[in-house]
Amino acid sequence: MPRLSLVVPVYKVQGYLPECLDSVLGQDYTDFEIIAVDDCSPDGSGAILDQYAERDPRIHVIHLTENVGLGRARNAGLERAEGDYVLFLDSDDTLSDGALAAISDRLDATGDPEILVYDYARTYWDGEVRTNQRADLLSSEGPDVFRLADRPELLDLLQIVWNKAYRRDFISRTGLTFPPGYYEDAPWTFCSLISAERIAVLDRVCVLYRQRREGGNILKTVSRKHFDVFDQYARVFDFIAARPELDEWRGPLFRKMVDHYLTVLERPGRLPQSSRAEFFHRASADYRAHLPEGFQRPEGGRGHKYAMLQRDAYTALTGATAAVKFRRRVRTRAAAAVSRSRRSAIGVYYQSQLRLPLDENLALFSAYWSRSVSCNPAAIAAELARLAPGIRRVWAVRADAVDRVPQGVEYVRVGSRAYWSAVARAKYLVNNVNFADAVVKREGQVHLQTHHGTPLKTMGLDQQKYPASTNMNFAKLLERCDRWDFSLSSNRFSTAVWERVYPCSYTSLETGYPRNDRLVNATADDVRRARAALGLADGTRAVLYMPTHREYQPGFTPALDLARLADELGPDVTLLMRGHYFYGNSPHIAELRRSGRIVDVSGHDRVEELYLAADALVTDYSSAMFDYAVLDRPIIIYAPDWDIYSAVRGTYFNLLEEPPGAVATTQTELIRLLGSREYDGPDATERRAAFRRRFCEFDDGRAAERVVRRVFLGEESMLPFVPFTERSHAPTPDQALELVERA
Structure with a gap:
């Protein structure tokens, strides 16, 4: 049985999920399991989970058959968890280095408390990291283990579940589950904290909380879904009502409820304007229904808003916020002035x-x-x-x-x-x-x-x-x-x-x-026309060389001696060079170009025609390899500077380990490959097949039609894909010649 179980609910996070899982699997602490719950995600998240599970037995994947929402997805993970402690991690967030070891050490040092609260930091798209503004509440001053009554200020931490480790037997004994809805963290967080007899804290950032720019959570969405907050606080007070021993928390949680309602009302970009009055009246009804005996309102302006809620005085509240709205209008006018200035620069027309x-x-x-x-x-x-x-x-x-x-x-x-x-x-x-x-x-x-x-x-x-x-x-x-x-x-x-x-x-x-689509649907005549347009005679082997640009180099530094390559390959091979103009004007290069042994195709507008004409592609790190693979023709990776390129430019996978075919790191090796035809042997073919399945999975010849029907014609359902094993592609130059001769 593992020490820690991490429950990771997953929905539409394929862009972030690998980073999340890698942050867990890369920990130096290893006594854990991951319960990953695919909440019927419509993207590739489920497939990513399965790929990771195949590589690491600590990952257990649950695929839900319908989308149930974050809370109930967590419940599904809880049912499968076997660790002493349960931790929750949202699938777009990550663990900091050493987080699990620090959590485990703190659990051991504090005698296995029921809840361990640890710190987090917010991360932003531009690399900024902001520490938790209430990190001071997690200082280790005082007893290592305590009840919430000894440190009630912990209620002022953000109402989240993923900055805590919960003893699994405590969860079972308390009967905690996540409710449906959008503010599901509130009842879980409050009910667990007020129920625990032994709480500990860890003053260390263990979770990096991603602030998704595109609005990855409800707090950044204008919607009536914010009305869900009423149901969640009803659950909190029902929990207290069923446990008289917890009645002491009615007042503090009433204050948290009112503050939360006011926050939803006051923050721009949450409630639709047409729903604000209705929300206020609902909040006012809750205020009166849950008002504890002898409750003292806070002082100052905040207390005044409490009083307006109690009286259901929506008009008075809108007047009280007029100054805030005025300041907002001033900011809006300033932004408009900037916009007008920009428009002037664009032009009156x-x-x-x-x-x-x-x-x-x-x-x-x-x-x-x-x-x-x-x-x-x-x-x-x-x-x-x-x-x-x-x-x-x-x-x-x-x-x-x-x-x-x-x-x-x-x-x-x-x-x-x-x-x-x-x-x-x-x-x-x-x-x-x-x-x-x-x-x-x-x-x-x-x-x-x-x-x-x-x-x-x-x-x-x-x-x-x-x-x-x-x-x-x-x-x-x-x-x-x-x-x-x-x-x-x-x-x-x-x-x-x-x-x-x-x-x-x-x-x-x-x-x-x-x-x-052209590479899938082209005919033998199309292939022959593409070759004829480049002056390629029947029987000539054409090798297309497409090096990529290196931004960190001030100019083009050729990685190949083209004259030597042409000489070594012989007169029956033509080099099609695309990407950069040839350097130098040596007589030998000029003669090779005049004879057609080297053809500069850098200015050719339709690269697809070059693909159709070529018998093989030689490239380094160009995306051409992914398109050319559609043709299922040989690809040779010539990567003499992989270590430099991958370190300076950064890459998403190791091309030398997952190539689309044969690999050469020196010109001598490249010449040997091309001369021996090893580049089209069984090993290269097997690599190309794996590469094609991964990167050409949707290229079945009907992509343009799918786009037009979806974007321009408004059709919601996509055309089905031709099964990968049933797809065709353009014939090779040799096949095209044979078909024409047969005809």
């Missing part, structure tokens, strides 16, 4: 367009900072033309990229009046990066963020940990991401990353990448 109605049949597309008509936005635009031809499709294009716009594509130059009109009035804004800071998100507009790759390297807020790789303003980044309504994903891995590193209130769409 844009402002005039923002006042016009939205064009319900206009969609504005952009890709790669408006440099091309390509990627996921282009695939979506093509499918939109098929399924909803009445929606006008316009592209935002930089002035220096206009000559690369395909014939027949409507576009506006970025910065022009036509551009600002389109940005202001388009119902749909589609981009694989972010629109400029000056773009205003209008009510009714739909922003679709498609992204442009599966992340191996750290992205978004995770880049804060690697300052050498970026000089990004993260606050501005999140303001841009706040405009998103939808975020596309090609796999569950990406979804979890996006939701954590861009913590905003969008809807994740796990559709597959629309641009990869």
